[in-house]
Amino acid sequence: MAVSSTQTDSISTGTNQNSHHIKNRSAYDDQVVKLFLIATVIWGFVGMLVGVLIALQLPFWPANMGEYLTFGRLRPLHTNAVIFAFAGNAIFAAIYYSTQRLCKTRMYNDLMSRIHFWGWQGIIVSAAITLPLGISTSKEYAELEWPIDIAITLVWVVFAFNFFGTLRVRREKHMYVALWFYIATIITVAVLHLGNSLAIPWAAMHSYPIYAGVQDAFIQWWYGHNAVAFFLTTPFLGLMYYFLPKAAERPVFSYRLSIVHFWSLVFIYIWAGPHHLNYTALPEWAVTLGMVFSVMLWMPSWGGMINGLFTLRGAWHKLRDSVVLKMFVIGITFYGMSTFEGPLLSIKSVNALSHYTDWTIGHVHSGALGWNGFMTFGMIYWLLPRLWKTKLWSNRLANAHFWIGTIGILVYVISMYTAGITQGLMWRAFNEAGRLLYPDFMETVIQIIPMYWARMIGGSMYLVGVVLMMINVYQTIKLAPKERKDPVIDLPAGSGALGTA
Ligand code: HEM
Ligand code: HEM
Incomplete structure (x- = not known):
């Protein structure tokens, strides 16, 4: 069965003369999609600006400016901003836009949509204030203290109600695969957040985790790994399955494969966390289990x-003119590269070389800049003219973004692979007497300083691309006609699956 988002979503834009024959009519709530989209662009800029600053702080210590703006304080600010603010707002924009189309109905409750949007921005602002102040649980990607954790839980519950409410009142029987990826995201992120954040509040902004020692590490990396899986992977796969067929005007290559992909991915991902704890106090069998599941993850x-790539069969020529497709192709290719590299890194003997080195940072950013970043940019360039009912202000600028961003990623990851392998090899080098060849850690650091400068340049190029996109977003919105009609869904009441009845 070949089903595509192109088939499952047919809307008209309003003035339908036969409207009196159509029972079910409701406008989509695109206002909230616009809000999430704008927030994505703004937070993306902020998060990556902080990324460039911390990239500078490593080779150039005077850039650590006072207590609040040191590397140690700004690093978690960067990770929180790019993951939860940039990628977070992007996936919400994708989910709110596509779910309404795939369910052929407006979001269940407008107020819930607004609470979700503003609540999430409030959480981001509180992270931006508390992290530089040094208020942190010190758990990576879960640094925010308990009052903010409670706020996250509440906002997530509102989001879940709104999403599942929409599914319940949907007017399209078939649930397209993108929706399954969103369901997995919403349920699993809730379970992960609750599981890892359990803590005993000690003061207004201080708490102790209920876990201790190796259990704490184990739960933390069950969370940390699955944050990558269910925040940076599954929602982006949903995004891919919806927006790629749309942009390519082709049905997805194999719908059957997308279902196999979904179930195998969610089943296997959840077990792979221990690969972050190779050669630690975690029992050997647990680490081996994590490694085996990580290697298995390669397949799905x-x-x-x-x-994704085969969906473009017969449509590759469209890449010449479509910056959206170009972005998606690079995004999906980096997804392939980072998910090939991940299983490799999880193998104990490889991890013995890579762990604690910049190789990990290279891996992270091939996924983050390539997969998350470029899928987001592709979606933004696709949505902009449609949401604001106008043309993209400048295709040339978007193309410039594509090229400078792509080169930026390459400079970033190649410099980090070089730095990582250099570090790893130097740390394990012995002299003839069996002593460490480089006992002074500083020696290995000095060796990689040029690579840190190169990363700074690559990161800055990527950021310049984002600035070009901001200009395009601003100008396109300025072009938008002032009087706009909301899109209206025209669907005969009681229509069957895929809107074909
Ligand atoms: C202009 C773009 C960016 C630059 C210059 C940049 C730079 C950096 C730097 C310098 C670090 C610290 C590395 C270290 O501790 O040695 C870092 C960490 C990190 N960044 Fe970025 N970054 C950028 C974009 C992004 C994006 C878009 C994402 C995610 C969507 C991301 C996710 C992360 C994560 C998860 C870490 C922590 C990695 C780990 O702990 O292993 N970054 N980044
Ligand atoms: C098949 C899929 C993947 C597997 C098996 C995998 C495996 C791994 C392994 C083994 C590490 C190194 C752990 C260490 O030595 O400390 C790692 C780190 C990491 N990976 Fe992946 N990876 C995969 C895909 C991805 C993707 C697509 C992304 C981003 C979108 C990503 C983001 C990260 C991050 C952020 C870290 C650093 C965690 C930290 O130490 O802070 N991974 N991954």
Whole structure:
């Protein structure tokens, strides 16, 4: 069965003369999609600006300016901003836009949509204030203290109610695969957040985790790894399955493969966390389990990549003119690269070389800049003219963004691979007497300083691309006609699956 988002979503833009024959009519709530989209662009800029600053702080210590703006304080600010603010707002924009189309109905409750949007921005602002102040649980990607954790839980529950409410009142029987990826995201992120954040509040902004020692580490990396899986992967796969067929005007290559991809991915991902704790106090069997599941993850991940790239069969020529497709192709290719590299890194003997080195940072940013960043940019360039009912202000500028961003990623990751492998090899080098060849840690650091400068340049190029996109977003919105009609869904009451009845 070949089903595509193109098929499952047919809307008209309003003035339908036969409207009196149509029972079910409601306008989509695109206002909230616009809000999430604008927030994505703004937070993306802020988060990556902080990324460039911390990239500068490593080779150039005077850039650590006072207590609040040191590397140690700004690093978690960067990770929180890019993951939860940039990628977070992007996936919400994708979910709110596509869910309404795939369910052929407006979001269940407008107020809930607004609470979700403003609540999430409030959480981001509180992170931006508390992290530089040094208020942190010190758990990576879960640094925010308990009052903010409670706020996250409440906002997530509102989001879940709104999303599942929409599914309940949907007017399209078939649930397209993108929706399954969103469901997995919403449920699993809730479970992860609750599980890892359990803590005993000690003061207004201080708490102790209920876990201790190795259990704490284990739960933390069950969370940390699955934050990558269910925040940076599954929602972006949903995004891919919806927006790629739309942009390519082709049905997804294999719908069957997308279902196999979904179930195998969610089943396998959840077990892979221990690969972050190789050679620690975690029992050997647990680490081996994590490694085996990580290697198995290669298959569904590449199944997804192949399904994405093959969707473009017969449409490759469209890449010449479509910056959206170009962005998606680079995004999916980096997904393939980072999910090939991940299983490799999880193998104990490889991890013995890579762990604690910049190789990990290279891996992270091939996924983050390539996969998350470029899928987001592709979606933004696709949505902009449609949401604001106008043309993209400048295709040339978007193309410039594409090229400077792509080169930026390459400079970033190649410099980090070089730095990582250099560090790893130097740390394990012995002299003839069996002593460490480089006992002074500083020696290994000095060796990689040029690589840190190169990363700074690559990161800055990527950021310049984002600035070009901001200009395009601003100008396109300025072009938008002032009087706009909301899109209206025209669907005969009681229509069957895929809107074909
Ligand atoms: C202009 C773009 C960016 C620059 C210059 C940049 C720079 C950096 C730097 C310098 C670090 C610290 C590395 C270290 O501790 O040695 C870092 C960490 C990190 N960044 Fe970025 N970054 C950028 C964009 C992004 C984006 C878009 C994402 C995610 C969507 C991201 C996710 C992360 C994560 C998860 C870490 C922590 C990695 C780890 O702990 O292993 N970054 N980044
Ligand atoms: C098949 C899929 C993947 C597997 C098996 C995998 C495996 C791994 C492994 C083994 C590490 C190194 C752990 C260490 O030595 O400390 C790692 C780190 C990391 N990976 Fe992946 N990876 C995969 C895909 C991805 C993707 C697509 C992204 C981003 C979108 C990503 C983001 C990260 C991050 C942020 C870290 C650093 C965590 C930290 O130490 O702070 N991974 N991954």
